[in-house]
Amino acid sequence: MGVEIKVSDLSKSFGKQLIWGDVTLTIPAGEICVMLGPSGTGKSVFLKTLIGLLKPDKGSILIEGTDIASCSERELYEIRKLFGVLFQDGAMFGSMNLYDNVAFPLREHTKKSESEIRNIVMEKMDLVGLLGAEDKLPGEISGGMRKRAGLARALVLDPEIVLFDEPDSGLDPVRTAFLNQLIIDLNAQIDATFLIVTHDVNTARTVPDNIGLLYHRHLAMFGPREMLLSSEEPVVRQFLNAQRVGPIGMSEEKDADELAAEKDQDLPPLPPIPLQQEPSNGIPRRSQRPPGEWCREHGVTPPPGSFETSNAGLAPGA
Numbered sequence: 001m002g003v004e005i006k007v008s009d010l011s012k013s014f015g016k017q018l019i020w021g022d023v024t025l026t027i028p029a030g031e032i033c034v035m036l037g038p039s040g041t042g043k044s045v046f047l048k049t050l051i052g053l054l055k056p057d058k059g060s061i062l063i064e065g066t067d068i069a070s071c072s073e074r075e076l077y078e079i080r081k082l083f084g085v086l087f088q089d090g091a092m093f094g095s096m097n098l099y100d101n102v103a104f105p106l107r108e109h110t111k112k113s114e115s116e117i118r119n120i121v122m123e124k125m126d127l128v129g130l131l132g133a134e135d136k137l138p139g140e141i142s143g144g145m146r147k148r149a150g151l152a153r154a155l156v157l158d159p160e161i162v163l164f165d166e167p168d169s170g171l172d173p174v175r176t177a178f179l180n181q182l183i184i185d186l187n188a189q190i191d192a193t194f195l196i197v198t199h200d201v202n203t204a205r206t207v208p209d210n211i212g213l214l215y216h217r218h219l220a221m222f223g224p225r226e227m228l229l230s231s232e233e234p235v236v237r238q239f240l241n242a243q244r245v246g247p248i249g250m251s252e253e254k255d256a257d258e259l260a261a262e263k264d265q266d267l268p269p270l271p272p273i274p275l276q277q278e279p280s281n282g283i284p285r286r287s288q289r290p291p292g293e294w295c296r297e298h299g300v301t302p303p304p305g306s307f308e309t310s311n312a313g314l315a316p317g318a
């Protein structure tokens, strides 16, 4: 289960404003990827381009042999069935209870009977821990519950790819930790390809198999979690460790004077690489790699204290 997404030389502009250019990356089938980047670097635009809601100016997005960037509307309609999307606010219809919200894609896109729909809705509500809340209206529940309901709805058509647009926005750290565990458990269970757009450095450090960083109109880096967490590349290092020292400034890039002023400032050492969050039943996910494997295979010495149990889930600035 899960399909690969192969993005090559992708560029997107609005008018004269280039959002990002020459983005090339492969999101491996069944793996969890996180896309990071300062505000306004085009992470949401990237998600929308992947599902064909926005057309890129150049490049290709290959999914099961179809190029989303150039295919017909009909092909796009078919390919979209592979996707489940969790929108930032859950995107619930306010006047429908959770049951009808979750049932909506099944009623829209399938010819299933109401009793079949009921089985699927209840199964997905159970999966996200919302059994018993079917009659509630979106306005009557917390933001965390709304996200979980949005996730149940994203899953009803058994997607091969699940996109999460800032799943942690508006959630407190405890709810974020629960949602992250749910994401890991879901990936173990349904084996789909997951792409999560987030600002949360702790999520990026502990949840995914791979991390990408969009910065200054390009993809600064994309690769296995351990590669980015051991990277000395200034932008990657600054962002993944939530530091002020580095090329990223308050609005975007720091200017030459600002950079010169911090020339003699010592960078703090890279913090230990935390253990990756595991499924709650303790059975490793199919795409999960043993701690330290990437570093060993690439002759990289991880920062001291990496992969110790005491570091699980901890990150600087988190």
Ligand SMILES: Nc1ncnc2c1ncn2[C@@H]1O[C@H](COP(=O)(O)OP(=O)(O)OP(=O)(O)O)[C@@H](O)[C@H]1O
Residues within 6 Å of the ligand: 014, 019, 037, 038, 039, 040, 041, 042, 043, 044, 045, 046
């Ligand atoms: N439909 C559109 N028309 C014109 N400009 C747009 C459109 N959609 C997005 N943009 C612009 O693209 C840029 C990137 O927006 P986007 O929402 O993708 O950033 P982001 O990285 O997701 O930001 P944040 O982290 O703050 O959510 C912004 O400058 C935004 O104004």
